[in-house]
Amino acid sequence: MILVTGATGFVGRALCERLKGHDALRIAVRNPIAGAWAEPSDVVQAALDPAQDWRPALEGITTIVHCAARVHVMNDDAADPLREFRRINVDGTLRLATQAAEAGAGRFVFISSIKVNGESTVPGRPFTAQQAPAPIDPYGVSKWEAEQQLRKLSAETGMELVIIRPVLVYGPGVKANFLNMMNWLYKGAPLPLGAIHNKRSLVSLDNLVDLIVTCIDHPRAANETFLVSDGEDLSTTELLQRMSQALGKQPRLLPVPAWMLETAAKFAGKQSIAQRLCGSLQVDISHTRERLGWTPPVSVDAALRKTAQHFLEQQKQ
Template sequence: MLKKVLLTGGTGFVGQSVLNRLCSDGMQVLVCSRAPMSVPSGVKHLSVAGLNANTDWKFALDGIEAIIHCAARVHVMNDTSSDPLTEFRKVNVDGTLNLARQAVAAGVSRFIFISSIKVNGEGTVLGMPYHADAQPDPMDPYGISKMEAEQGLRVLADETGMQVVIIRPVLVYGPGVKANFLNMMRWLHKGVPLPFGAIHNRRSLVALDNLIDLIVTCIDHPAAANQTFLVSDGEDLSTTELLRRMGTALGKPARLLPVPSRLLEVGAALLGKQALAQRLCGSLQVDISKTRELLNWTPPVSVDEALAKTAESFLQQR
């Protein structure tokens, strides 16, 4: 197994857990972040001013065998930038490819890029999941920037021989999760009646532990070289099922009203919340058969185990 790893985005939701797993596996780690961070004993930390086309990585790449690139300009729900795509490209495309080119010069063997399911698109027809090697169809600036970074990395791999691995997670949840998933837990914990008792969609999710396990698997698995992988828990849930099972994990049975999803979608449209309605009522499924078969990988944590761990962390922090 490769032993010396550079991890970017070490303060992020995914990056922190990757760091902990690498340390527990006994790897030598250099972690980079913009913000100050405490690191486990034996881990080296390097502060990086930013991720762009001009970032100098030469002091970080000496002896590095693999890079796990988690750092990114993340998806912004209400972006106020006048040109969001340009801003995403500066970090997610230019910054990523600049790091990758310097990695080639330094002799790095493998570059693992944490991309996004948004490269595939925003939603699927029920029962027709996305596949890893399907034609990309990003719909927003974030997804476009991730796709362009992937394309640039593949060209670099072809030209130089550095192995590139691309991982596209779906929505990631686990201890410390934020945004809509955290709001969902707050509603359930308070016993708020929710109008989501009759939604029959299917959405793929991925527990943080499952994503981290796949990332670590890809560090030196021979079959991972120059491949793109989708990752999920392997069990798709409707919004209604997710709320019920999360309520069980919290010890607060979900109070769900059976409002038809079509009515919810109309109401959301009137309020200008179409994107939220899509996430709550629409389907987004992924087929992870390539990931399973090529890597002989199975998600090690079940949905209910992961929800229980997420709920426990939520309750402890209250």
């Protein structure tokens, strides 16, 4: 039987939709009302908290897919963000995993983050699953610390651990910066991003979910770490052009050199935004492909079209 945490989140909900009809699926949600789309008998209310008692939810569970987390936010209002990330993402996760091992679960699939590897790469030198982690922000640090604690627990108990580090995930219903990008393109706003020659890896929701499902029971996934992307890296300019095409819009991209944008951002105190728009972040998924015999089933353009279709449907409401 499979337990999915964070089942009403962006990734968790899509995963549960994929597993719908599975005769051995249980979901964990913070808010029982938010989980009403599932069968009531398969929903448990539980918070990712160091004090949470997971034992009732873990009865009969053989595999946990842990999607729940305190996620990265742009303007964190916590007094001590790192402490709060650690409380939820490290201590809360370890509480769940420890009780899962005690309950006899055989595998724990942990949805981590590429932020464990770092924030940027040199073009042509992508992150790999084997290189030393170098997290920078509190979210990335908490995910790395959680990985280390889970590895220790796995070694002590024999419960198999699978770690998946996604890059930026997009798909129908995506929020935050990706949604802002679509809004700009839809409205025809002129954007000074027509001459950006970086390279960034992305992963569509469908491709990430497909990998997670593969890792639920693949024998060669045990005790491995996998990076995941669509397998095609895009510059910011290319992404805007192809997203515009998916939206049926003509992009208005001004060819402002990246160095000018970075200089302006520095004076405005927005270096992090410039880094995401102008910097590179690539991952090498060859280990994922070779170890699991896995290939991203959905192309970038198909995934962008699906994302755009959902966005356009929302505009009509």
